[in-house]
Amino acid sequence: MTSEEPSGVRDIAVVAFAQTDVRRTTDELSEVEMLMPVLHSVLDRTGLKTADMDFTCSGSSDYLAGRAFSFTLALDGVGAWPPISESHVEMDGAWALYEAWTKLLTGDADTALVYSYGKSSPGSVRDVLTRQLDPYYVAPLWPDSVALAALQAQALIDAGDTDEPALAAIGARSRRVATLNSRAQLRGSVPQGDYVVRPLRTGDCPPVGDGAAAVILAAGERARALCSRPAWIRGIDHRIEAHALGVRDLTDSPSTRLAAEKAGAFERPVDTAELHAPFSAQEVVLRKALRLNDSVRVNLSGGALAANPMMAAGLIRIGEAAARIHRGESDRALAHATSGPCLQQNLVAVLEGEPR
Amino acid sequence: MSKEPVAVVGIGQTKHAAARRDVSIAGLVREAARRALDDAELTWADVDAVVIGKAPDFFEGVMMPELYLADALGAVGKPMLRVHTAGSVGGSTALVAANLVAARVHRTVLTLAFEKQSESNAMWGLSLPIPFQQPLLAGAGGFFAPHVRAYMRRSGAPDTVGSLVAYKDRRNALKNPYAHLHEHDITLEKVQSSPMLWDPIRYSETCPSSDGACAMILTDRAGAARAPRPPAWMLGGAMRSEPTLFAGKDAVSPRAGKDCAADVYRQAGVTDPRRDIDAVEMYVPFSWYEPMWLENLGFADEGEGWKLTEAGVTELDGDLPVNMSGGVLSANPIGASGMIRFAEAALQVRGQAGEHQVERARRVLGHAYGGGSQFFSMWLVGAAAPES
Numbered sequence: 001m002t003s004e005e006p007s008g009v010r011d012i013a014v015v016a017f018a019q020t021d022v023r024r025t026t027d028e029l030s031e032v033e034m035l036m037p038v039l040h041s042v043l044d045r046t047g048l049k050t051a052d053m054d055f056t057c058s059g060s061s062d063y064l065a066g067r068a069f070s071f072t073l074a075l076d077g078v079g080a081w082p083p084i085s086e087s088h089v090e091m092d093g094a095w096a097l098y099e100a101w102t103k104l105l106t107g108d109a110d111t112a113l114v115y116s117y118g119k120s121s122p123g124s125v126r127d128v129l130t131r132q133l134d135p136y137y138v139a140p141l142w143p144d145s146v147a148l149a150a151l152q153a154q155a156l157i158d159a160g161d162t163d164e165p166a167l168a169a170i171g172a173r174s175r176r177v178a179t180l181n182s183r184a185q186l187r188g189s190v191p192q193g194d195y196v197v198r199p200l201r202t203g204d205c206p207p208v209g210d211g212a213a214a215v216i217l218a219a220g221e222r223a224r225a226l227c228s229r230p231a232w233i234r235g236i237d238h239r240i241e242a243h244a245l246g247v248r249d250l251t252d253s254p255s256t257r258l259a260a261e262k263a264g265a266f267e268r269p270v271d272t273a274e275l276h277a278p279f280s281a282q283e284v285v286l287r288k289a290l291r292l293n294d295s296v297r298v299n300l301s302g303g304a305l306a307a308n309p310m311m312a313a314g315l316i317r318i319g320e321a322a323a324r325i326h327r328g329e330s331d332r333a334l335a336h337a338t339s340g341p342c343l344q345q346n347l348v349a350v351l352e353g354e355p356r
Numbered sequence: 357m358s359k360e361p362v363a364v365v366g367i368g369q370t371k372h373a374a375a376r377r378d379v380s381i382a383g384l385v386r387e388a389a390r391r392a393l394d395d396a397e398l399t400w401a402d403v404d405a406v407v408i409g410k411a412p413d414f415f416e417g418v419m420m421p422e423l424y425l426a427d428a429l430g431a432v433g434k435p436m437l438r439v440h441t442a443g444s445v446g447g448s449t450a451l452v453a454a455n456l457v458a459a460r461v462h463r464t465v466l467t468l469a470f471e472k473q474s475e476s477n478a479m480w481g482l483s484l485p486i487p488f489q490q491p492l493l494a495g496a497g498g499f500f501a502p503h504v505r506a507y508m509r510r511s512g513a514p515d516t517v518g519s520l521v522a523y524k525d526r527r528n529a530l531k532n533p534y535a536h537l538h539e540h541d542i543t544l545e546k547v548q549s550s551p552m553l554w555d556p557i558r559y560s561e562t563c564p565s566s567d568g569a570c571a572m573i574l575t576d577r578a579g580a581a582r583a584p585r586p587p588a589w590m591l592g593g594a595m596r597s598e599p600t601l602f603a604g605k606d607a608v609s610p611r612a613g614k615d616c617a618a619d620v621y622r623q624a625g626v627t628d629p630r631r632d633i634d635a636v637e638m639y640v641p642f643s644w645y646e647p648m649w650l651e652n653l654g655f656a657d658e659g660e661g662w663k664l665t666e667a668g669v670t671e672l673d674g675d676l677p678v679n680m681s682g683g684v685l686s687a688n689p690i691g692a693s694g695m696i697r698f699a700e701a702a703l704q705v706r707g708q709a710g711e712h713q714v715e716r717a718r719r720v721l722g723h724a725y726g727g728g729s730q731f732f733s734m735w736l737v738g739a740a741a742p743e744s
Contacts, residue, residue: 009460056597062440063419067484068412069442072727076599083612085619086597086731087448090413090420090440099437099452105459106359131419135475136380139418240426240436258433340423345436 012104013223013230014351015216017319017326018042022185022211022307025121031065032077035117035212039078042113042214046226050079053216054109056086057100059093059116060311063128074117085109092116093213093315094238094276094337094347100217101236110222117212118311125208125310132340134243145341146205146279150197152250152342153281157199159251162284164199168192170280171203171305178302185209185307204280204305211309213316231322231333231351235263238337238347245342253289256336256346260290263348265334270350272297272324272333274317278304282343286336290348296334300324314338318349325353359458361742363580363587364702366396366573372536372687375474376567381416382428385470388569389429392466396573397584400430403573404462409439409449409469410691411726414481416472429468441595443639443726445469446570446694447733451593453574454735463576470569471689478565478690497562497642499728501554503607504644508556510608513647513662515556519547520665521643522561522685528672529682531711536566536687561643561685568689570696580741588702591719591742592623593735600728607729613652616732621654624719624736629654633736635677635704635714637697638723641684646670650678653723672712680704680712694724698735705739 018041026034043049056078062070071088080086089095093116100112126144133139156162171192178184185207193202216226223230239255242248260266273296277283292298301320304313314337321333332352339345368391370376376384393399406429413419422438441448446469453467479495508515526542529535550560580587596616599605626632638653640646647661655676656664664670670678681700684693701722703709719738725731
């Protein structure tokens with residue numbers, strides 16, 4: 001809980017998760033066509049139908065779709081008839097999950113469907129993301145997402161927090177463990193490659209890909225009825241930092257640390273962490289902010305270096321962490337999502353399974 | 357389980373205008389936020405979280421502008437959420453913020469919605485070509501005009517009703533210092549003789565394109581007790597969505613709107629909206645939507661809404677005033693327009709609406725819709741705290 005006072009709040013859990021394969025291009029599919037199988041899959045896991053959902057919330061980006069109100073088409077795919085209680089964040093689906101979680105906390109809903117999706121393939125995502133920057137002073141210069149991440153990586157190297165071989169090892173490990181994740185885009189032995197923007201090489205950067213994910217939340221007894229081992233959300237919080245890179249210490253992530261503290265992440269050790277670190281150097285920053293030592297299994301899915309579908313990659317982190325709890329492979333897991341240049345905005349969720 | 361009651365203790369708007377060239381986007385939102393904080397006599401440090409909304413990013417050409425606006429809204433180190441539900445977004449944003457308080461996740465939340473249409477071109481933003489889809493080259497008016505004609509045919513309303521609404525709203529706007537359009541020489545004849553844009557919608561029956569922002573401070577019971585001015589209490593709030601186009605959709609009176617209103621009324625204990633609600637700020641971007649929504653919201657039977665308008669019931673001094681502020685017809689910073697409806701409803705029950713104040717406004721409805729009449733958000737606010 002993030003509130004300042006203790007409250008006898010209801011227990012809310014992730015009870016189902018589904019995701020697409022993440023692929024470099026999905027030219028043959030519209031966003032809705034990409035999303036539909038995932039919605040069916042997550043509903044099938046619980047036996048619920050769209051009409052059984054008390055609340056629906058989604059995350060996506062008009063800029064990736066290249067059109068205004070792009071999420072309205074996805075809503076058509078959901079089948080919002082009779083009309084549904086529904087909302088949308090122009091953010092990663094992890095924040096849609098946060099909105100749904102607050103809705104369930106009010107008691108107005110017992111179940112929620114959360115989904116998000118993004119296709120990066122139709123355009124150049126490096127160029128598109130420059131449109132996130134200060135529109136008057138920075139965006140006109142078109143500094144791209146890799147260049148900004150390279151600034152962060154160089155700052156870490158200069159501070160002695162890492163070096164290029166260590167960064168290469170992060171990329172290699174991510175793709176090696178991703179061999180066990182059939183959904184991941186880059187798996188197995190991937191060459192570290194040439195410099196994209198020094199000191200970042202291809203292997204330090206996320207693959208560009210398309211994908212979608214969906215999660216079902218349920219409260220209390222509904223969760224137990226829908227899932228044999230619900231992933232209870234013990235805490236979830238998110239924080240944002242200043243936008244201008246010049247006023248931030250890029251070697252640190254105070255917003256992640258604060259979100260983790262508010263989410264209760266430091267109260268007891270976690271055994272698993274799913275971090276949304278699109279660039280290898282960002283994993284270094286996040287591990288430090290989250291105080292993750294070598295006993296914690298980090299990004300067994302391969303993380304964002306193996307698959308980084310925009311707008312869904314954060315929700316996938318929560319889904320992956322929850323799925324491990326569902327399967328009994330984790331008892332207490334941390335999931336993290338990020339948004340904005342150089343980890344500007346960060347969300348942390350702590351999930352737990354009941355003792356076995 | 358019980359929810360925390362939610363109170364509106366601060367409201368701020370910018371002066372809405374065709375182009376606010378004196379401020380950046382950040383300057384615009386900060387102007388509204390500062391006024392809301394001043395109204396509540398709070399500082400940036402008193403705000404626990406920020407919830408921001410706007411219509412599509414293409415309207416300004418800034419992708420996910422909450423990232424860039426974090427500093428301007430004092431959100432650094434705090435949670436910041438960005439809501440986008442098309443034209444209903446201003447209302448939805450307020451409801452998402454209200455849920456943070458109701459769920460006791462946060463005690464005091466700043467919620468803000470904006471649009472700075474002069475930074476780009478909204479018609480372009482809405483008209484980006486999509487493969488295999490019918491282009492919407494006629495803009496929003498071209499989309500909604502056939503629905504208005506369908507309403508006229510179904511209800512038998514005389515074709516004079518739309519101009520009555522526009523004439524009323526533009527006169528109301530003269531009493532609202534924040535309204536974009538202040539047409540001091542407005543007459544009914546001028547409205548009726550303005551050019552026909554999308555038959556039956558005339559130029560003077562359409563909303564302007566505005567730059568503007570609206571902000572509110574929402575807080576819990578303890579926060580309301582400390583407020584320097586009377587709070588507005590949220591008595592009910594809901595969102596409903598339905599698909600854009602499908603066989604059986606009633607574009608004149610969408611079921612999502614009816615269901616949304618019914619949910620709000622249930623929460624607030626409203627059994628007869630016509631009797632139990634004192635005034636309405638509703639989302640009327642084209643004049644004919646006043647009689648259409650009067651029916652959809654349950655203030656009149658089907659086919660009867662236009663009679664309320666024609667009889668003057670919805671005038672500022674009528675029995676059920678509608679759009680006392682001048683409404684969307686007098687200022688339309690799209691993403692903010694829904695929140696302005698919610699905020700003006702709250703101003704009324706706080707007795708803070710100035711020259712456009714309605715006497716004895718104890719319970720007022722704020723209403724917003726968006727997309728192809730498919731997204732709805734509404735709240736009912738009252739001068740007295742909810743009983744539960």
